[in-house]
Amino acid sequence: AxxxxxxxxxxxxxxxxxxxxxxxxxxSGSPELxxxxxxxxxxxxxxxxxxxxxxxxxxxxDLNKGETSFHLKKPFAQEEDSAMYYCALSHSNTGKLIFGQxxxxxxxx
Amino acid sequence: EPEVTQTPSxxxxxxxxxxxxxxxxxxxxxxxxxxxxxxxxxxxFLVSFYNNEISEKSEIFDDQFSVERPDGxxxxxxIRSTKLEDSAMYFCASGRxxxxxxxxxxxxxxxxSIL
Numbered sequence: 001a002x003x004x005x006x007x008x009x010x011x012x013x014x015x016x017x018x019x020x021x022x023x024x025x026x027x028s029g030s031p032e033l034x035x036x037x038x039x040x041x042x043x044x045x046x047x048x049x050x051x052x053x054x055x056x057x058x059x060x061x062d063l064n065k066g067e068t069s070f071h072l073k074k075p076f077a078q079e080e081d082s083a084m085y086y087c088a089l090s091h092s093n094t095g096k097l098i099f100g101q102x103x104x105x106x107x108x109x
Numbered sequence: 110e111p112e113v114t115q116t117p118s119x120x121x122x123x124x125x126x127x128x129x130x131x132x133x134x135x136x137x138x139x140x141x142x143x144x145x146x147x148x149x150x151x152x153x154f155l156v157s158f159y160n161n162e163i164s165e166k167s168e169i170f171d172d173q174f175s176v177e178r179p180d181g182x183x184x185x186x187x188i189r190s191t192k193l194e195d196s197a198m199y200f201c202a203s204g205r206x207x208x209x210x211x212x213x214x215x216x217x218x219x220x221x222s223i224l
Binding site for chain 1: 142
């Protein structure tokens with residue numbers, strides 16, 4: 001069964017500290033993974049996707065097929081990074097997204 | 110930048126009543142989706158729609174639910190006889206293709222409250 005797991009509901013760090021938001025997945029084929037972010041009172045927005053290997057707002061995520069993980073990392077957190085972060089897996093030929101539970105990142109000054 | 114728009118932002122309905130949630134996807138997108146998020150839970154896929162028909166639906170999407178694209182621009186989700194457990198945030202999304210190189214864009218959501 002396809003599943004995305006984000007083990008932490010809340011991650012609280014101080015500004016300037018490194019951040020790692022964990023995501024593990026279960027998928028039988030070749031996964032396509034994404035991170036979506038939802039800032040307060042805003043819509044879900046795509047942050048990054050594994051196929052493009054890009055860094056957005058200082059965030060990176062590497063797909064580790066051996067560990068079935070796609071953790072989101074940033075070396076130095078900023079207060080404006082405070083938001084809800086969702087890891088998602090794209091499944092099947094319809095493109096539906098399977099989401100994890102979400103992790104709230106709280107960056108304290 | 111074009112956006113997916115959803116109306117209303119908040120809908121309050123009596124249990125047993127029909128409700129229609131509306132979405133206007135981005136104009137050159139071909140794939141349309143509804144998701145829902147019950148308070149405190151994760152975002153769950155409901156249905157995908159392409160070429161004027163449902164391409165995939167989840168177990169949640171039972172006979173009480175239906176979708177249509179009545180006029181080529183709006184994409185609606187209808188719940189025929191609402192139940193208390195239908196209370197949730199409903200998100201519409203659209204994409205140019207089903208492939209991840211053309212990711213889905215989400216609307217702001219409609220908060221549905223069933224009394």
